[in-house]
Amino acid sequence: MSTDPLPLKKEDLLRAYRTMRTIREFEERLHVDFARGDIPGFVHLYAGEEAAATGIMLHLGDGDRIASTHRGHGHCIAKGVDVAQMMMEIYGKKGGACQGKGGSMHIADLDRGMMGANGILGAGAPLACGAALAAKYRKRGEVAISFVGDGASNQGMFLESLNLAAVWNLPAIFVVENNGYAESTSRDYAVAVDSYVDRAAGFGLPGVTVDGTDFFAVCEAAGEVIQRARAGGGPGLLECKMIRFFGHFEGDQQAYRGKGEVDDIRANQDCIRKFSAQVIGAGVVKPAELETIDKEARDVIDRAVAEAKAAPAPTAPDLLTDVYVRY
């Protein structure tokens, strides 16, 4: 059930829409450019899941930290990482967010509280515990959020972190982005409990499940769990049930998905369409205002791609910098 959009100020609604639309444009564009062979390596797209990252990150500032996943572009954009630098990074260019040394799976920007996308599933959870521990010492009411997919929710690192966060009463939040698939393996096959609320309870954490395609539901639930953590009330788990428009990685033919499944979710469960219908239906935002943002978001991505393609590649001396030990 959706909450009334009116409690959010119009400027926040437009900001949220711009974030979601920017993520969507970013990912749709990568999908096309990857297929054309422009992009090296592995790319995992967040399209379809925008409401989760956006609804959660709306509550965070630069002092709050997140530990992301392999599917991290949406988290980065929602956390405020520069889109042009992200694109440059994905193209492996020197001006990228990580100087071209990280790539899609390792984009980080610690100044914005983004501790990194992560190629190791579940590995962000202990790191977020550490960021939450540091926040607890700083006493500024900051929080740390670990994102995991339903697949990584089975990792020992994640499960150990739930316990540690509860034992130390850390301002840590664990967001399970349940898109139904661990790579190609269905969540229902690989996760032994039906509800992540039950899994959280097993570790002494309060948990809540929301429709991750409903921005307002995510926003409200995330606000509660984040506020509790800020106030010293300890960790919590938020499960967002969401959908993945594309495959596990680009190039995935997705033969494991049901016939017509992707068409159906695109038509009926698109979180951005739902959001648009809600804010327009409530009479708060005019369609033309959203269309303006659509165009601006497309322009931002067009420019980012053009800059990334034109940017210089790293050079041989860059191979040996930024590492602590050489011999």
Added chain:
Amino acid sequence: MARKISIKDAINEALDQEMARDPSVIVMGEDIVGGAGSPGERDAWGGVLGVTKGLYAKYPDRLLDTPLSESAYVGAAIGAACSGMRPVAELMFIDFMGVCFDQIFNQAAKFKYMFGGKAETPVVIRTMVGAGFRAAAQHSQMLTPIFTHIPGLKVVCPSTPYDAKGLLIQSIRDNDPVIFCEHKALYGLEGDVPEAPYAIPLGEAAVVREGRSCSIVTYGMMVHRSMDAAAALAKEGVDCEVVDLRSLSPLDLDTVIESVEKTGRLVCVDEANPRCSIAADISAQVAQRAFPALRAQIEMVTAPHTPVPFSPVLEDLYIPGAKQIAEAVHRALSGARS
């Protein structure tokens, strides 16, 4: 003022002085206080061998007992290090790296490079290494080569109380992740240690015995076995030089090569298993960089390529001893190009 204290006390003093100096230094690990949540005393253990005993009374908020959950707390130490703290995490035995290695080699080691130089990870992982405690295959290993292999990690293994204090202080102040290896059989070893804080730079070997006949390059407990061998050989008129590497990464190869250029002979001694060991690494690098200086084949003395056995008889055979080192020196001295 220097006075004689044990390696255990030198490590405790280094932690104490750095915690006093820098409020961002926190110490965490299993039973490092001991008795958390229990009806009896706090600081019941002070670490499984008592190394952190007494610190809790001074810094109750910065000494954190952890669940038996190495992935979570080693990872949390790393995450806190990227978030403004200077954590020292104790991994009780280096053998336990198996359950938390991802956080060390895929996370901490790579952040700075992988994020284009924008992340610092000032974490120290203190861990017990080595055989001799009859602790068998999963509590006795010398796994230093595995960490040394990984770019981005610094690896330290002191052999004296003086080095233990100075190297640990430097490791805590260092902005890179440091694996600080403490040999469990050396905790009781006493030596001169100044009371005032001091830091020993990482990547500087120490020539602990000067000689002209043969270079013995080693680290950790094997420094003492090598010194015993050198003392025995001296009675035969063989004058060995002993180089204590102290830090394995970064590595002070210059001091090693200087020594080999003087003696023309090299014996590498390592408590680790032989393949891809520190001994093998030093041998290869010296062969590559200082081949003309060598007057004989390089000799290696290592543990055998087996797990650490339990039976005291077998474990004593497993650990390289002074006699084997002396034999290796003799082989080097009678080598082909003598």
